[in-house]
Amino acid sequence: xxxxxxxxxxxxxxxxxxxxxxxxxxxxxxxxxxxxxxxxxxxxxxxxxxxxxxxxxxxxxxxxxxxxxxxxxxxxxxxxxxxxxxxxxxxxxxxxxxxxxxxxxxxxxxxxxxxxxxxxxxxxxxxxxxxxxxxxxxxxxxxxxxxxxxxxxxxxxxxxxxxxxxxxxxxxxxxxxxxxxxxxxxxxxxxxxxxxxxxxxxxxxxxxxxxxxxxxxxxxxxxxxxxxxxxxxxxxxx
Amino acid sequence: xxxxxxxxxxxxxxxxxxxxxxxxxxxxxxxxxxxxxxxxxxxxxxxxxxxxxxxxxxxxxxxxxxxxxxxxxxxxxxxxxxxxxxxxx
Numbered sequence: 001x002x003x004x005x006x007x008x009x010x011x012x013x014x015x016x017x018x019x020x021x022x023x024x025x026x027x028x029x030x031x032x033x034x035x036x037x038x039x040x041x042x043x044x045x046x047x048x049x050x051x052x053x054x055x056x057x058x059x060x061x062x063x064x065x066x067x068x069x070x071x072x073x074x075x076x077x078x079x080x081x082x083x084x085x086x087x088x089x090x091x092x093x094x095x096x097x098x099x100x101x102x103x104x105x106x107x108x109x110x111x112x113x114x115x116x117x118x119x120x121x122x123x124x125x126x127x128x129x130x131x132x133x134x135x136x137x138x139x140x141x142x143x144x145x146x147x148x149x150x151x152x153x154x155x156x157x158x159x160x161x162x163x164x165x166x167x168x169x170x171x172x173x174x175x176x177x178x179x180x181x182x183x184x185x186x187x188x189x190x191x192x193x194x195x196x197x198x199x200x201x202x203x204x205x206x207x208x209x210x211x212x213x214x215x216x217x218x219x220x221x222x223x224x225x226x227x228x229x230x231x232x233x234x235x236x237x238x
Numbered sequence: 239x240x241x242x243x244x245x246x247x248x249x250x251x252x253x254x255x256x257x258x259x260x261x262x263x264x265x266x267x268x269x270x271x272x273x274x275x276x277x278x279x280x281x282x283x284x285x286x287x288x289x290x291x292x293x294x295x296x297x298x299x300x301x302x303x304x305x306x307x308x309x310x311x312x313x314x315x316x317x318x319x320x321x322x323x324x325x326x327x
Contacts, residue, residue, distance in 0.1 A: 028261060029322040045265030045323025132319075157294065169327065187327035200327065210321045213269045217278040218292075227326030235327070 011119050032192050032201035033120035038113055040201065042192035051192075076101055081232050106234035110197055114167055117199030129205035136212060145208075153212070155219055162215055166204045168237035169229060170211045185236040186211070186226035198237050245314040251287065258282050258289075258313070265323035270316045277311070279318070287313045 009017075011033065018031045027047065032040050036056035042049065072094065074085040085097045134142050141151035150165035160183060163171040169187035173180050189200030190210045200207045214222040229236040243254040259282055261268065268279035270289050277291035288310040293300040 026260075028257075028264070028266065028320070041325055043265075043323040043325035047264075188324050189327050190322040190324050192325045193327045198327070202322070209319070210324065213276060213319060213321060214267065214278075217269045217276040221278065225324055225326065 012122075015120075015122065029191055029202075035117055035120050035194060038117055038194040038197060038199075040192055041195050042201075043190070046191060053195075076230075078230060102232055102234035110234055110237070113194065113197035114199045117194045117197050120194075120199075120201065121203045126203040126205055129203050129209060133205050133209055133212075136209065153215075155215065157219055160219075162211075164208050164211055165237070166208060167198045169198070169235070170215075170226075171236075171238070182231045184223070185229040185231060185233075185238070186223065187229060187235065188214070188222070188226040198235070254313070255282075255284050255287065258318075259284060261320055267321045267324075268318050269321070270311055270318045272311050272316070277309070281308075282313070283310070286310070289313055289316065289318070 015033055018033065022030045031048070032042060032046075032051060034040060034051070034054055034056050039053050039055045040051050041053070042051050068090050069087045070089075072086040072088060074083060076083055081101050082098050083101045085099070086094060087097065088094050130145075133145065137145070137151060137153070141153065144151040145164075145166070149167070150163055152161055152163055154161045159175070161173045161175070161180075163173060165171070169185045171185055172183040174183045188211060189202070189207055191201045193200045211222070211226075214225065231238055241254070241257060243250040245251060258268070262279070262282060268289070270277050270279055270291060272291070277289075277293075279289045280292050281290035282288070283290060289312075290308045290310055293309050
């Protein structure tokens with residue numbers, strides 16, 4: 001270990017300082033923890049919008065690298081699961097490219113990034129959130145959550161069954177005559193999340209609690225607040 | 239973070255009142271449990287220390303009321319869970 005690494009503060013040190021700072025400023029929820037290599041996306045209500053896109057990284061931002069090609073338009077072909085991209089090069093001739101919308105490699109990136117984001121979370125905070133969740137759901141549902149990372153709950157209002165999952169978006173399922181179909185994949189994080197991952201800035205069970213409470217209290221609001229993903233997209237977590 | 243107050247202590251009541259109003263102003267969602275049903279708080283009446291909630295349009299209480307008045311829940315007897323402003327993932 002180099003001297004610089006020895007002197008660098010740990011994530012725990014940074015978390016403690018940020019907690020102190022948030023209490024000093026009278027903020028209720030604390031601050032998102034920046035992680036090297038993962039960009040933050042904070043909610044619109046978060047007072048420090050400058051944290052959007054921030055990460056601890058010395059590498060140049062690949063998104064703004066100069067390129068000879070310029071994308072004119074792109075869209076998803078839902079029926080075939082492909083993304084169609086129209087672009088032109090320096091010769092200004094319009095070309096097109098068709099690429100798979102969600103490759104296994106992209107899904108793997110999301111899963112690995114989620115693993116990386118876990119450095120920001122405090123184990124004790126997760127245990128506290130799990131105990132709170134235990135108070136909210138049935139013992140059977142909590143057993144499912146401990147053993148499989150998810151549980152089901154049906155809404156009496158909409159007849160939709162929700163599959164709440166740890167570190168993955170919630171799946172809305174609708175029963176039909178010939179079985180069950182996916183209505184939507186609902187993704188929502190209190191405070192914010194790490195881009196290209198399934199991870200929120202709060203511990204995973206806090207995210208699950210937010211989904212559950214919003215669904216129970218105001219299902220319409222839950223659907224309007226959450227991002228709705230297709231079942232074959234890389235960020236749906238299926 | 240857990241936040242509780244003693245309803246008989248005026249200083250604590252003032253502090254709790256300010257906290258609730260500040261949270262709502264900052265876009266926090268507050269969920270209050272009333273008789274086993276969860277409601278999202280839409281407003282807070284500091285003069286009466288009551289949460290204002292919106293009833294589900296399909297609920298019996300909503301259908302029974304003619305003019306659909308605001309449903310109010312006393313803060314002193316309620317357990318509320320707050321969720322920070324959200325971002326879609």
